[in-house]
Amino acid sequence: xRKILIVFAHPAFEKSRVNRALVGALADLDGVTLxxxxxxxxxxxxxxxxxxxxxxxxxxxxxxxxxxxYGMPALLKEWMDLVLVxxxxxxxxxxxxxxxxxxxxxxxxxxxxxxAREGFNRFSIRELLAPLEQTAHLxxxxxxxxxxxxxxxxxxxxxVREHASRYRRMLKLLADDAFDPAALEKLDYxxxxxxxxx
Amino acid sequence: xxxxxxxxxxxxxxxxxxxxxxxxxKLGLGSVLGYLIAGVVIGPFVLGFVGxxxxxxxxxxxxxxxxxxxxxxxxxxxxxxxxxxxAILGMGGVQVGVTALLIGVAGVGxxxxxxxxxxxxxVLGLSSTAIVLQTLNxxxxxxxxxxxxxxxxxxxxxxxxIPILAFFPLLATGSPLDGSGHGDGPHASTGWVDGLPIWxxxxxxxxVVAGIVLAGKYLVNPVFRLIATTRLRELVxxxxxxxVIAITIxxxxxGLSPAxxxxxxGVVLAQSEYRHxxxxxIEPFKxxxxxxxxxxxxxxxxxxxxxxxxxxxxxxxxxxxxxxxLVLAAIGKAFRMSYDAILLFAFALAQGGEFAFVLFSFGLxxxxxxxxxxxxxxxxxxLSMALTPLLFMVNEKLIRPRFGTKERVAAxxxxxxxxxxxxxxxxxxxxxxVGRFMQANDEEATYLDIDPDNVDLLRxxxxxxxxxxxxxxxxxxxxxxxxxELLVIAVDDPEKTIEIARTARKYFPxxxxxxxxxxLEDSCELIDMGITSIYRETFDSALRMGSEALSTLGHRKxxxxxxxxxxxxxxxxxxxxxxxxxxxxxxLIRETKQRIEDLERLMLRERDELHRDKELGWxxxxxxxxxxxxxxxxxx
Numbered sequence: 001x002r003k004i005l006i007v008f009a010h011p012a013f014e015k016s017r018v019n020r021a022l023v024g025a026l027a028d029l030d031g032v033t034l035x036x037x038x039x040x041x042x043x044x045x046x047x048x049x050x051x052x053x054x055x056x057x058x059x060x061x062x063x064x065x066x067x068x069x070y071g072m073p074a075l076l077k078e079w080m081d082l083v084l085v086x087x088x089x090x091x092x093x094x095x096x097x098x099x100x101x102x103x104x105x106x107x108x109x110x111x112x113x114x115x116a117r118e119g120f121n122r123f124s125i126r127e128l129l130a131p132l133e134q135t136a137h138l139x140x141x142x143x144x145x146x147x148x149x150x151x152x153x154x155x156x157x158x159x160v161r162e163h164a165s166r167y168r169r170m171l172k173l174l175a176d177d178a179f180d181p182a183a184l185e186k187l188d189y190x191x192x193x194x195x196x197x198x
Numbered sequence: 199x200x201x202x203x204x205x206x207x208x209x210x211x212x213x214x215x216x217x218x219x220x221x222x223x224k225l226g227l228g229s230v231l232g233y234l235i236a237g238v239v240i241g242p243f244v245l246g247f248v249g250x251x252x253x254x255x256x257x258x259x260x261x262x263x264x265x266x267x268x269x270x271x272x273x274x275x276x277x278x279x280x281x282x283x284x285a286i287l288g289m290g291g292v293q294v295g296v297t298a299l300l301i302g303v304a305g306v307g308x309x310x311x312x313x314x315x316x317x318x319x320x321v322l323g324l325s326s327t328a329i330v331l332q333t334l335n336x337x338x339x340x341x342x343x344x345x346x347x348x349x350x351x352x353x354x355x356x357x358x359x360i361p362i363l364a365f366f367p368l369l370a371t372g373s374p375l376d377g378s379g380h381g382d383g384p385h386a387s388t389g390w391v392d393g394l395p396i397w398x399x400x401x402x403x404x405x406v407v408a409g410i411v412l413a414g415k416y417l418v419n420p421v422f423r424l425i426a427t428t429r430l431r432e433l434v435x436x437x438x439x440x441x442v443i444a445i446t447i448x449x450x451x452x453g454l455s456p457a458x459x460x461x462x463x464g465v466v467l468a469q470s471e472y473r474h475x476x477x478x479x480i481e482p483f484k485x486x487x488x489x490x491x492x493x494x495x496x497x498x499x500x501x502x503x504x505x506x507x508x509x510x511x512x513x514x515x516x517x518x519x520x521x522x523x524l525v526l527a528a529i530g531k532a533f534r535m536s537y538d539a540i541l542l543f544a545f546a547l548a549q550g551g552e553f554a555f556v557l558f559s560f561g562l563x564x565x566x567x568x569x570x571x572x573x574x575x576x577x578x579x580x581l582s583m584a585l586t587p588l589l590f591m592v593n594e595k596l597i598r599p600r601f602g603t604k605e606r607v608a609a610x611x612x613x614x615x616x617x618x619x620x621x622x623x624x625x626x627x628x629x630x631x632v633g634r635f636m637q638a639n640d641e642e643a644t645y646l647d648i649d650p651d652n653v654d655l656l657r658x659x660x661x662x663x664x665x666x667x668x669x670x671x672x673x674x675x676x677x678x679x680x681x682x683e684l685l686v687i688a689v690d691d692p693e694k695t696i697e698i699a700r701t702a703r704k705y706f707p708x709x710x711x712x713x714x715x716x717x718l719e720d721s722c723e724l725i726d727m728g729i730t731s732i733y734r735e736t737f738d739s740a741l742r743m744g745s746e747a748l749s750t751l752g753h754r755k756x757x758x759x760x761x762x763x764x765x766x767x768x769x770x771x772x773x774x775x776x777x778x779x780x781x782x783x784x785x786l787i788r789e790t791k792q793r794i795e796d797l798e799r800l801m802l803r804e805r806d807e808l809h810r811d812k813e814l815g816w817x818x819x820x821x822x823x824x825x826x827x828x829x830x831x832x833x834x
Contacts, residue, residue, distance in 0.1 A: 043763060045760070045763050045767075
């Protein structure tokens with residue numbers, strides 16, 4: 001049983017239909033810890049020591065956030081800057097994150113097709129998330145492809161529910177160690193694996 | 199015994215109440231049943247302590263019902279009644295009408311004259327406001343659908359008394375008595391209007407009602423303000439009692455139901471800022487007098503009549519309850535209530551009411567009934583009332599668990615006043631800012647303040663402010679502390695803050711508390727009580743001033759802001775630690791000094807070390823000294 005930490009950052013959680021559904025779907029999952037940064041640090045004063053202890057206690061680290069202007073919310077970046085520091089997370093003496101799995105879970109307003117060379121956003125999601133992939137590599141973590149939910153702007157309630165339960169299933173499979181990370185690495189999306197399974 | 203008569207009576211009643219109610223509550227029977235049983239025990243057929251003077255006691259006791267209706271009125275706002283109009287008129291009207299008709303038909307079947315039978319139907323159609331509301335309140339069922347609908351029907355019944363009283367003389371068998379004849383019941387008219395012609399009476403009635411409304415609107419607030427400035431609590435209580443008694447007398451003078459008058463006055467005063475104070479002052483009297491009323495009902499059950507033909511009485515009681523139950527259940531169904539709500543509604547109202555006693559004696563005097571009908575019927579009504587708490591239990595323990603669906607609290611209906619989630623005690627400089635902030639975020643708060651002038655001013659600005667001392671548990675309760683989630687204590691007297699916190703902790707332990715304090719000493723007191731959200735009134739402003747000062751001196755704003763948060767965090771931490779050791783003055787002073795130095799050192803170190811946590815990643819020295827990392831980088 002792998003322990004999962006979801007580092008969640010959403011500056012306007014109250015207004016987010018999809019993220020609320022996602023968070024709601026994992027409420028009672030064993031071994032899953034939801035860590036809501038904007039709730040914990042309303043003044044952005046991240047407690048570095050406490051965060052590092054939390055990371056050390058988990059095997060899989062998920063960053064869940066709305067993908068906005070191709071980046072992450074400010075507090076999550078602040079968190080990364082402060083917590084994943086040289087000498088702890090990377091560097092010759094920084095081994096704390098080594099071997100853990102690392103996975104971005106994002107929601108985007110635009111549709112999946114718009115994230116392509118010839119699409120509106122001109123880059124694929126994996127390309128746009130390259131800094132995260134490299135961060136994982138730097139820290140010796142196994143990078144899982146992103147679990148991305150596209151088109152949230154126009155999503156119908158039924159679809160929201162479907163995504164939420166898919167997310168829940170994926171977390172369960174991760175926790176139960178039902179995945180071989182090596183087999184996943186080549187995927188564009190982690191959700192694709194979920195769709196195959198059905 | 200005769201000389202000490204009154205005291206002896208008081209002794210007997212109070213003993214009965216004090217002994218039986220706790221026992222009944224322990225057994226899960228509820229206070230109403232406890233009182234009723236107490237009444238039976240001290241009544242003429244068991245111990246015989248009371249009974250002969252029943253009439254006097256009844257008058258006192260019915261004053262309890264009047265006060266209850268006054269308090270109900272206080273709880274309601276006119277727009278709430280308006281919202282309830284469908285339930286009141288629809289359900290109430292159908293219930294009284296259909297029940298009266300069915301009982302009337304049955305009565306004719308048993309050989310009564312149709313007038314008597316119809317009158318009997320009207321009387322028995324009524325239910326017991328006192329028992330039902332008390333029991334619903336005690337069980338916390340008032341806000342459920344079933345509770346709400348029961349309340350609406352009871353309200354209709356209480357109003358219906360008036361037309362019924364007016365209608366009775368028309369049903370009289372013999373020659374109608376002259377006006378002075380129906381002076382026996384406490385609700386019957388004995389006043390000066392009897393001498394007036396019909397139109398004169400109408401004018402008098404309308405005048406009194408208008409007078410109550412106008413006085414409630416324009417007179418009560420200034421008078422209570424005047425009284426409040428004396429800061430004598432008992433004077434407020436006296437004034438509140440005086441108000442209710444005055445209304446009672448006025449209404450009796452014009453031949454209206456005093457209970458209805460009190461209810462009306464309550465509704466008028468529901469907007470007043472002294473509402474909570476009135477409620478709080480009258481509440482204990484209401485409880486006692488209602489208890490007295492229940493005891494009297496118990497004592498007035500005539501076991502001789504029952505013993506004369508027990509089978510008949512039992513059959514009549516059962517018939518009454520079953521008939522009313524069926525009618526009520528059908529109404530519930532017709533008005534699309536949920537299954538559970540129907541059960542509660544039908545079980546709650548399936549008894550005769552206290553007004554039956556009044557109407558029976560009124561009807562007797564007006565030749566509507568003969569004594570041969572009234573005597574057993576009084577026993578039937580009293581027994582059916584006594585059975586009500588048992589019916590509630592039957593529903594709760596046997597029927598609902600088996601057949602019911604879980605009833606939701608009627609949140610969307612929200613007919614009875616929406617309670618605030620926040621109570622703010624103290625509406626001065628601090629409380630008003632907290633309040634405005636709440637309001638700006640759509641959290642309607644209830645405010646309590648002790649300064650009458652302040653309350654008056656704020657009311658004029660349209661805020662929901664009430665006069666009263668928030669350290670009183672009863673006032674907190676009437677302000678809705680049982681349902682609220684949070685209490686903000688923003689009074690500027692630290693001692694008062696602690697007093698309020700202590701009361702709230704004791705009586706409403708579920709409440710979260712956010713408290714304003716003066717200094718260290720008071721903060722420590724609050725920490726001892728387990729309160730964690732404590733704000734020293736000047737601390738944050740002082741810190742902000744300090745920050746401003748630093749940045750004026752040229753410190754970078756971002757760092758100043760961080761320094762402020764660090765300082766605050768450590769200072770709050772220290773207060774908690776100091777709270778434990780503060781009783782030893784010497785240690786306290788030593789430790790405090792030590793901690794101030796510690797904090798100073800910590801802040802300086804943070805500055806010199808370029809914020810260890812924050813800037814490690816940006817500081818190249820760390821990386822350069824890390825051979826492994828540099829090599830790693832080169833290799834790639």
